[in-house]
Amino acid sequence: MxxxxxxxxxxxxxxxxxxxxxxxxxxxxxxxxxxxxxxxxxxxxxxxxxxxxxxxxxxxxxxxxxxxxxxxxxxxxxxxxxxxxxxxxxxxxxxxxxxxxxxxxxxxxxxxxxxxxxxxxxxxxxxxxxxxxEKRLTAATEQAVRAAPDPATARFDLLQAVDDAVLQITARASKTGQVALAGLLGLGMSNVVQATGLVGQNIAAVLGQTQRVTRLYGLFRSFVAKAHDSLLALLGPSIAQLATRQVLSWLNELQNGALFGTIVERLYEPTKLTAAVRAIIAQSQAEATSYLAVAERVRSLDEQFSKQIDLADRLLRGLRWLNAVPAAALPQGRLILAVIYTVLSAYVVLTGADAVDARHTRLLDRTPGIRRVVTELLAAQPGPESTSSAG
CATH class of the missing domain: 1.20.120 (Four Helix Bundle (Hemerythrin (Met), subunit A))
Structure with missing residues (x-):
């Protein structure tokens, strides 16, 4: 759209x-x-x-x-x-x-x-x-709905979709977030601490002037700033500044030996989340087509997050190139990188939390996530009395 x-x-x-x-x-x-x-x-x-x-x-x-x-x-x-x-x-x-x-x-x-x-x-x-x-392909979904199986089979398909999506979103957020935070730590804590005061600010002003003032070098720095601006827009300045505190907290835990996957699991609570969603599905007696439609939406949330993580991974690879740029070409380069890493790592974790509707990480609320989709689309649908329960 x-x-x-x-x-x-x-x-x-x-x-x-x-x-x-x-x-x-x-x-x-x-x-x-x-x-x-x-x-x-x-x-x-x-x-x-x-x-x-x-x-x-x-x-x-x-x-x-x-x-x-x-x-x-x-x-x-x-x-x-x-x-x-x-x-x-x-x-x-x-x-x-x-x-x-x-x-x-x-x-x-x-x-x-x-x-x-x-x-x-x-x-x-x-x-x-x-x-x-890109136009979303819906023909397969429409065909699946037209050829809907019995409600018990459709319910089981939804349960499987929820389990898979929560597991994969948590794993992907953990892996990419770990890489982003490792890149941030590699810049040195002095740059990280200084960068926290710049998150949400105009990064072009930080670039300042340099001895290399040719048009191409100036344009190079301008597009570094544009990349930052695009990332900052994902959160907005106010949320980005709030998220920075969480990033600093995660870094402290990592320095004390914590695994980032453990931190993400604590934030998302995937076991509790799937249990709560499964309970809603088990109590529902909706039509088979409703289960299939919800399962498709759950899978689309997983796919959308996967696309974003793929783009984030490629961004992280590009940032490694920037880290090798001499200061004469990119003044305050490590500081600017620290700002970008901070925003990107925060976004990866927060958008994953939004996708699953994590209860304890709600800074970003952009889309109805898995918990809300299942609740809103199934809880209000009693369905036929003859529908059996399964799962």
Whole structure:
């Protein structure tokens, strides 16, 4: 789902991204021709405006009343943050190529080392497809509803869907959250503590000035800031600042020997959650089609979270590239990374909690999660008296 304003902004941004990357993807052997780098900078400057417009449009969708719009907007902002980060890395290598133009051999070494190495053409198109709004396939679901089994079988299918979704969401949040927090710890606690005061602030101001003031280096830093802005929009400044306290608490526990999986399980309470949801299902006597519809919604929550975690994992890989950028090119780089890691790690855990409706982690309430979906769609449906109970 997408609104007209969002769709226009997404199409404009996608065109700009494709135009920027096209020469480097098409000419794999000689990706950066020094004479074309000024044109690359021109295109990137135009794309800055499109990037801001898309962030604003997606952020507006996060406040829409339709849960499907909010879910899609969250995934799209993650995809945009990843694309902005890829753009920044492309521009960094273009800037390095420009700096090396005085030495032919050095220029060839830089330009042929793989500008855009973080992004194959297929991956770029996959990210843009998310931004442009993929249509959900519902034919299989409709066919399953039409060919609904008996209520007992349908109820068992729902029970299995709940068990699988809660287990997988908890495991994925634990794994990716662990990686994000490990990256944060690797930056040093001094940077982490300083970053907590910057979460929710304008990161572009932190970048400041540097001795490398060429257009391409400036654009590289600008798109790092755009990636941050897209991630911050996922939580909003106020929630991000509150979540920062939780991140610091998790880091303290990790430093004292705790496993992050244990922390996430304490937050989500997956065993209690599945038991409570199972009790609701066991007491329901809804039609088989209702069980199937709820099971499909539960699976869609799991799939949506999986898409977001995949994007978050790719973002984390990109952040490792940023960590190697010299301070001359990215001033306050480790501090900026600490801010991004903090926001991303908080979002991963909070959006997982939202997906399962964890009772003790409610900072983010963007979509009806598993507990609420089952409660709202089954509790009010007594169904036929002849329906048997199972599970």
């Amino acid at each position: 997408r609104t007209p304003d969002y769709q226009v902004a997404a199409e404009q941004y996608a065109r700009g991204v494709r135009t920027l990357f096209a020469p480097f993807i098409a000419e794999a052997a000689t990706r950066a021709v020094p004479g074309s780098l000024s044109e690359t900078a021109d295109r990137a400057e135009q794309l800055l405006i499109a990037s801001d417009e898309l962030t604003h449009a997606a952020t507006a969708n996060l406040a829409m009343p339709e849960p499907a719009l909010r879910e899609a907007a969250a995934t799209q902002l993650l995809a945009k943050a990843l694309t902005d980060l890829d753009i920044s890395l492309l521009l960094l290598e273009a800037a390095q190529a420009e700096a090396a133009v005085s030495s032919t051999s050095a220029a060839e070494q830089v330009t042929r080392s793989g500008i855009g190495h973080t992004l194959a053409g297929e991956q770029l198109e996959a990210q843009l497809a998310v931004l442009l709004g």
